[in-house]
Amino acid sequence: MQNKTSITWKKWQLLSEKFSKNFENFSDFFLYSRKISDKEKFFNWKYPEDLRDWKNLKDIEKWVKRVVFAIEKQERIIIFWDYDCDWIPWTTMLFDALKNLWAQVSYRIPNREKDGYWLKNYFFDEFKEKNVKLVITVDNWISSINEAEYAKKLGIDLIITDHHEVQNWEIPKCIAVINPQRPDCNYGFWWICWAVVAWKFAIEIWKKIKWEEWANKNIRDKHIELAGLSTVADIMPLVDENRIIVKEALEKIKNTKNPWIQAILKEMKFKPELDLDSSFFGFKLWPRINATWRMHEWIFWVQLLLWKTEFAPFIEKLNTERKKIVSWILKKVSEDLTKKAESEWKINELIILHNSNWKSWIIWLIAWKITENLNLPSIVLQDKWDFLVASCRAPEWFNIFELLSNFKDLFEHFWGHEQACWFSIKKENFEKFEKKAKILWKEFLKKSPLENFLIADFELSEKFLNLNFLDEIKKLEPFWKWNESPKFLIKNILPEYFLVWKEKNHMQLKFFWNRAIFFQWWKFFEKLNWKKCDIIFTLAENFFNWKRQLNIMIEDISI
Secondary structure (H helix, E strand, O other): OOOOOEOOOOEEEEEEOOOOOOOOOHHHHHHHHOOOOOHHHHHOOOOOOOOOOHHHOOOHHHHHHHHHHHHHHOOEEEEEOOOOOOHHHHHHHHHHHHHOOOOEEEEEOOOHHHHOOOOOHHHHHHHHHOOEEEEEEOOOOOOOHHHHHHHHHOOOEEEEEOOOOOHHHOOOOOOEEEOOOOOOOOOOOOOOOHHHHHHHHHHHHHHHHOOHHHHHHHHHOOOHHHHHHHHHHOOOOOOHHHHHHHHHHHHHHHOOOOHHHHHHHHHHOOOOOOOOOHHHHHHHHHHHHHHHHHHOOOHHHHHHHOOOHHHHHHHHHHHHHHHHHHHHHHHHHHHHHHHHHHHHHHHOOOEEEEEOOOOHHHHHHHHHHHHHHHOOOEEEEEEEOOEEEEEEEOOOOOOHHHHHHHHOOOEEEEEEEOOEEEEEEEHHHHHHHHHHHHHHHHHHHHHOOOOOEEEEEEEOOHHHOOHHHHHHHHOOOOOEOOEOOOOEEEEEEOOEEEEEOOOOOEEEEEEOOEEEEEOOOHHHHHHHOOOOEEEEEEEEEEEEOOEEEEEEEEEEEEO
16 A cells, blocks of 8 residues: 555554445454454353363472361461552452462562562561461563572472463473463463462352352353453454453443442543443543552552452542643653654664653553554663663563573563563673663564564545444444554545644644544644645544544544
């Protein structure tokens, strides 16, 4: 497809020129274009019958057996977890399930500034003093080989859960290591988040100690929303059982009786019966959970999820403060990098940045924004005494885990997956790492020249811009990774251009009696005004004064 001048520097690609007459409706065309062959399965997964069998997760029955023993013997259990959104629901579900089975269970979180990432031996010294017999890690530490050995020496049983890539096929030696990416795991689906594992585990352990009806009511149905939230928040692909879980979670929220959801919906002033899709989890609930540990203490969300609804107003206040701070920081970073980013895009540079003033909770946001805006891999580092701690992001076409695996001898710690990684490195080794990393990046570009593509599903005519066509699209929801909302192309329109909202930082286009929004691209207003253009966009719905409206969300413009 021939491009004009794309505002976002992307090269456009069109999957199909027109909506083909060979298909009776858009749903059939969509499934065909996404290479989804089983229409019946796509639309008619059954919950919970079609969920995968939890027993196929390697070592999970060892986990169940060890926890049942700990409950029977009243041994002390610690759930050791990290900071992010998918870990909070995981811990909440597991803690809730075990506490209600009379287990001696508590949870422990490291301090991100003091302790950094990763399991440390001194945590086990602390647990030994407190007579802890069993430690269960949450979504991390598949690479903690030495720490697992240290726990064993102290007589502490360790169960590791993770879903990050296994390095050199080396598995820590402990009671159980649950990870679908283990080479010897027969679960058949790698892309589950660990809240789903906790959810399935909790259901089964309740069945062992109580009866099935109680397990379904008190765990499966009680926590399905948390399983769906974490699946989206951890950016798991919405295929296979992930699609079932998220669809069911969204359906349940529409008429939820869950006190924590009711409380937070009230503070958000959000009406799920009007406007509910996977973005509710990804862009509304997820940021509010993360706001608690960034702005204050993670404990407030855990308490809210355990149905202490009095914390909901405070969480909403923290989220408002977080948005202001993040907006200011990202704006400052954007201003500092504008010229550099544009030049680096032209030479396709691997972007590596570090700043002594950046906090650990902001570096991943900076990396994410750089990668999202420039479609390039980015490594953003925080100064940490004698070390640099990195958060790394990459577009879907590049495996940053594979690139960084070449430097394991330089890293103090390293873990992650294809599009997101974390590592720490001594400052004395950083220059060597940076130089070699950029050499490897250039070697990659020689083999696979970089082209920043934006793909549209097909060209759309004016007659499809209506709510009836939107209803066809909504049949395909929920949209998220691997089942993204379809993108459409309209050519050669002459819209009216406006700057909108209080700060006048968004552009609005009016054409064919419709209004389309182009977020953040206010700086191109003068360049675009009064010019014909092509646009790539998605369709969504909006409710204004209780009236349903069509929303056109612009992805890119070319003139």
